Amino acid sequence: MSQSDIDAAARETLRLIGPDPQNWVPDRHAVDHNVIVIGGGQSGSAFAFALRRAGIGKVTVVDAAGDAASSGPWLSSARMHKLRTSKSLPGPELGLPGLSFQAWYEARHGAAAYGAIDRISRLDWAAYLDWYRKTLGIKVRYRTKLLRIEPVQDHLRLHLDVAGEVRTETARKIILASGFPSNGGPAVPDVLSRNLPKIFTPIR
Numbered sequence: 193m194s195q196s197d198i199d200a201a202a203r204e205t206l207r208l209i210g211p212d213p214q215n216w217v218p219d220r221h222a223v224d225h226n227v228i229v230i231g232g233g234q235s236g237s238a239f240a241f242a243l244r245r246a247g248i249g250k251v252t253v254v255d256a257a258g259d260a261a262s263s264g265p266w267l268s269s270a271r272m273h274k275l276r277t278s279k280s281l282p283g284p285e286l287g288l289p290g291l292s293f294q295a296w297y298e299a300r301h302g303a304a305a306y307g308a309i310d311r312i313s314r315l316d317w318a319a320y321l322d323w324y325r326k327t328l329g330i331k332v333r334y335r336t337k338l339l340r341i342e343p344v345q346d347h348l349r350l351h352l353d354v355a356g357e358v359r360t361e362t363a364r365k366i367i368l369a370s371g372f373p374s375n376g377g378p379a380v381p382d383v384l385s386r387n388l389p390k391i392f393t394p395i396r
């Protein structure tokens with residue numbers, strides 16, 4: 193397969209499912225987003241794609257990480273080299289084989305190489321997730337951290353730290369896809385780390 197054909201399966205899949213539906217959600221006064229997704233990892237990215245395919249527009253994805261490489265645990269805190277679960281479990285491809293990890297991997301390394309791996313390496317998974325976002329045009333606003341959610345009448349006001357500056361945005365719905373802290377890295381509650389001698393505090 194030539195280099196120019198490497199994403200042929202993904203392109204063909206996107207051609208066959210056709211254009212994204214129009215946004216059917218009526219605008220609401222003073223509401224910036226229909227949905228704000230907190231976290232642009234595998235869950236947040238899959239939600240963004242699913243919402244778009246469901247015709248839900250005005251969706252934004254934010255992530256506290258500085259960039260794609262530091263989002264999620266794969267290239268930062270992870271210590272295990274492989275994913276734990278089987279390579280054949282469904283992923284963020286939403287049932288579309290051309291967008292799956294298997295299609296991505298086989299296009300680059302061949303079907304025999306995919307057959308030979310027992311589980312997915314975290315580096316391959318990070319590269320696949322990066323490709324997934326780029327191929328599907330999922331834009332993540334990095335360096336944007338959710339600080340607080342404030343209920344306001346019929347919507348929600350989000351207090352965000354955007355590159356060190358506090359800003360507010362409004363949304364009808366929020367999806368919390370923020371993972372969990374210490375996924376592969378150390379987590380010592382503040383109350384403990386404040387009182388521990390420096391020698392015991394984790395390096396971040």
Ligand SMILES: Cc1cc2nc3c(=O)[nH]c(=O)nc-3n(C[C@H](O)[C@H](O)[C@H](O)COP(=O)(O)OP(=O)(O)OC[C@H]3O[C@@H](n4cnc5c(N)ncnc54)[C@H](O)[C@@H]3O)c2cc1C
Nearest residue numbers: 231233234235256263264270275276277337338370371376
């Ligand atoms: C080596 C390793 C192997 C693993 N194997 C498996 C496996 O096989 N199967 C499995 O299911 N799981 C596995 N896990 C667990 C895996 O980490 C999670 O399943 C996966 O990362 C969850 O994806 P997620 O998108 O929900 O969260 P994450 O990937 O953690 O992404 C959450 C994102 O939210 C962002 N965020 C957090 N708080 C905020 C905030 N306040 N504002 C804005 N953004 C925020 C973070 O920066 C992050 O980028 C493994 C983990 C490791 C480290």
